[in-house]
Amino acid sequence: RIMRPDDANIAGNVHGGTILKMIEEAGAIISTRHCNSQAGESCVAALARVERTDFLSPMCIGEVANVSAEITYTSRHSVEVQVNVMSENILTGAKKLTNKATLWYVPLSLKNVNKVLEVPPIQYARKEQEDEGKKRYEEQKLDRLETKQRNGDVILPVINPEPHTVGYSQSSLIHLVGPSDCTLLGFVHGGVTMKLMDEVAGIVAARHCKTNIVTASVDAINFHEKIKKGCVITVSGRMTFTSNKSMEIEVFVDADPFVDEPRERYRAVSAFFTYVSLSKEGKPLPVPQLLTETEDEKRRFEEGKGRYLQTKAKRQAQMQQAAQ
Amino acid sequence: RIMRPDDANIAGNVHGGTILKMIEEAGAIISTRHCNSQAGESCVAALARVERTDFLSPMCIGEVANVSAEITYTSRHSVEVQVNVMSENILTGAKKLTNKATLWYVPLSLKNVNKVLEVPPIQYARKEQEDEGKKRYEEQKLDRLETKQRNGDVILPVINPEPHTVGYSQSSLIHLVGPSDCTLLGFVHGGVTMKLMDEVAGIVAARHCKTNIVTASVDAINFHEKIKKGCVITVSGRMTFTSNKSMEIEVFVDADPFVDEPRERYRAVSAFFTYVSLSKEGKPLPVPQLLTETEDEKRRFEEGKGRYLQTKAKRQAQMQQAAQ
Amino acid sequence: RIMRPDDANIAGNVHGGTILKMIEEAGAIISTRHCNSQAGESCVAALARVERTDFLSPMCIGEVANVSAEITYTSRHSVEVQVNVMSENILTGAKKLTNKATLWYVPLSLKNVNKVLEVPPIQYARKEQEDEGKKRYEEQKLDRLETKQRNGDVILPVINPEPHTVGYSQSSLIHLVGPSDCTLLGFVHGGVTMKLMDEVAGIVAARHCKTNIVTASVDAINFHEKIKKGCVITVSGRMTFTSNKSMEIEVFVDADPFVDEPRERYRAVSAFFTYVSLSKEGKPLPVPQLLTETEDEKRRFEEGKGRYLQTKAKRQAQMQQAAQ
DSSP states (O other), X not given: OBOOGGGBOTTSBBOHHHHXXXXXXXXXXXXXXXXTSSSSOOEEEEEEEEOOEEBOSOOBTTOEEEEEEEEEEEOSSOEEEEEEEEEEOTTTOOEEEEEEEEEEEEEEESSOTTOBOOOOOOOOSSHHHHHHHHHHHHHHHHHHHHHHHSOOOOOOOOSSOOTTBHHHHOEEEEEEOOGGGBOTTSBBOHHHHHHHHHHHHHHHXXXXXXXXXXXXXXXXXXXXXXXXXXXXXXXXXXEEEEOSSOEEEEEEEEEEOOSSOOOOOEEEEEEEEEEEEBOTTSOBOOOOOOBOOXXXXXXXXXXXXXXXXXXXXXXXXXXXXXXX | OBOOGGGBOTTSBBOHHHHHHHHHHHHHHXXXXXXXXXXXXXXXXXXXXXXXXXXOSOXXXXXXXXXXXXXXXXXXXXXXXXXXXXXXXXTTOOEEEEEEEEEEXXXXXXXXXXXXXXXXXXXXXXXXXXXXXXXXXXXXXXXXXXXXXXXXXXXXXXXXXXXXXXXXXXEEEEEEOOGGGBOTTSBBOHHHXXXXXHHHHHHHHHHHHOSOEEEEEEOOEEEOSOOBTTOEEEEEEEEEEEOSSOEEEEEEEEEEOOSSOOOOOEEEEEEEEEEEEBOTTSOBOOOOOOBOOSHHHHXXXXXXXXXXXXXXXXXXXHHHHHHO | OBOOGGGBOTTSBBOHHHHHHHHHHHHHHHHHHHHTSSSSOOEEXXXXXXXXXXXXXXXXXXXXXXXXXXXXXXXXXXXXXXXXXXXXXXXXXXXXXXXXXXXXXXXXXXXXXXXXXXXXXXXXXXXXXXXXXXHHHHHHHHHHHHHHXXXXXXXXXXXXXXXXXXXXXXXXXXXXXXXXXXXXXXXXXXXXXXXXXXXXXXXXXXXXXXXXEEEEEEOOEEEOSOOBTTOEEEEEEEEEEEOSSOEEEEEEEEEEOOSSOOOOOEEEEEXXXXXXXXXXXSOBOOOXXXXXXXXXXXXXXXXXHHHHHHHHHHHHHHHHHHHO
């Protein structure tokens, strides 16, 4: 589809959240189709996890987004989908790879939303494909267990914060879940949640550096808990780390099922977004350093630095591999 | 993409206007891409005409719309695009052809919106394809000239109208053209206009028969005049004819460029929409007869009857041909 | 236009904010058209004030909203517009008056947004109409001056609040102003701001009473400061008063022009919204009493009580007058 002014910031760069939403919609369609391809109970595929996603080049208003999706692995109860997004300038014909994302879906019964159904197995062209898929499956399973544990954190408000501190740029929004945000089962589409998360993370980044910013990458996101129609969701973001030219923002999604349900507010999703600041010519700009004040802020900064260095090392290893 | 509650009426049937908008977006992308495929001035393809379109089967919330487009003819200054829409139930795997539409686009220079550029010719697999395309091209050209003349009509309000008269169901809406309604050239997308026209026609139909209604077909629509960002558009509809099970509604679009331009309000588009009324089981229901009062209303009723009988005769001829 | 699922809450009642947005759009169109009706500099009418608006009856999904607007007074630099909203059930034909609103607009030059142009005078049918209009004009002018002074207040966050306290239900959201939120001059439509204000107020009300709630009325709103494209706006709401069956919520809108402008965050708008809680049958329900803790909260509660009693007295006077 053609990118509109509403999909972009005032510099004309399409929001990362718009792209994440398109990716998730493509993934939900292909995996729901696959899981219903055999006779048996009908189901809807629900997003369980998105692997780390890099935004390789910015997309602009007026360009056409081409989204293609393929199922690359199936376990007994989950489907791995690979989605590629190409941006196409239909005036010049130029095409660029914008995103490569890997998503995991789980089929939930239409009759009983708490029942996970079995996934019809796919055929692999080569035995190694299955083995590699299985390895990826085991890795993400482990990672999901880990993140389930570090979910208690809350973003506390700060009165009269200094510029460039954590409290200065932290932001949150509330959103009442409407019918168009939801699947047939009445639960929020993962893509809708990710779009709101990117919106908050982008505002945190812009408040910190006061320039034009774009999403550079999103760390793996796990969707532990479903969010129901009629909930109010609170999406909060705080900066955790800055390198010379990038900012890492942690985003929480909390759901408040306050109408006709006795349940407490709960943490539904959390993730790390990385943003860069761009000049008018599209070059990355230096970013003001984050000022950490409390012990917790300093600890989170060090953890963010660890993630940053790890990613950098991985990328260099890949480039060396590619050069050989 | 997946059909959402907002794309549909309260009975769950997707609005014809939503489908027309998707069709036009696909047509605009493929024809803009084609017209820029040769070196030369950049351009944007603008919708000039949509041929008569039938809605073969209703689409529902939760189904996926698959839209495919193909260029089927090029004249020196215009492109004919054929768009097919399939509705796919991803739970059952069932697919149905929903629409087959033919659209004509004209490439306008990005630098000078009043300059029509030349279209790169396409290759035809067989000589007959080119000849048939040329015939369709000549036919639509003639038809566009004709409609250009009957555009002076205005819908006047009626005080205390009786049920089932023309005045009783006639309706209009105004819309302020915003940035997301527009192409790169700052003119309203044809698809946006068609969606508003379908909305008004649907309200006219529902007011007349007070049941669940769906778009059955749209007569050829000619886009004589562009509509610019910042205009206010008035979309008005009145019923012109009823058969036993269908209603014909005439819709006008008038543009009011009241800011920063000295121009008068002008008629931008007009078209005939046909609606049917559906029972809860999806069966067509009888429709109350339209009560005509003035001479003009009687004349328009007869003209509508003429179009209805002509379409019916054409369809029977096609069915006989198919049966042979 | 037809009310869609996204225009309403999960009980099917259309959000007050959706209606306020339609009202403002109609007012902006009619007043911009009027102010450009004479030769001279082009302009866009900007919303300066909305008088107190009552929501007389709820509107539902599937109903058609009929909005009509009329210019009722012009001063040298401002236009008074009266807007009526009728809800029409197109299946039964039943029509109900939903809202009667009065709005004030000011024409701003398209070339220089800080220049207020002169308004072409309208003709009055009777001299008394002009005199009454002038009286309304003077009254609102006075009121605008007053509210300009009480704007310093800030909503501070509360840690671990008790149910039914002010801190428990207070809420805020952030919104990045996009192109579709703005007029031709690049400033946020008043209607967009009112819709966000109603969204926050509704969430505050729902958090307090945990039932289905609808907007009952909005006090006069003054738009002192324009909000520019690219700003982040923070909309915050807190409950100030509860009667047996109604809740009053104060809403602030602050604008943060953080990209490419040196300006500080400023208060753009503030207003009081009144909500009622409805049972499944549409009857008003009792509301839990607001627990006030600080001196400021107690003072605001008393002020809210004053407004409540004043409105009640006015309504009784009107009913007695109508009965005579």
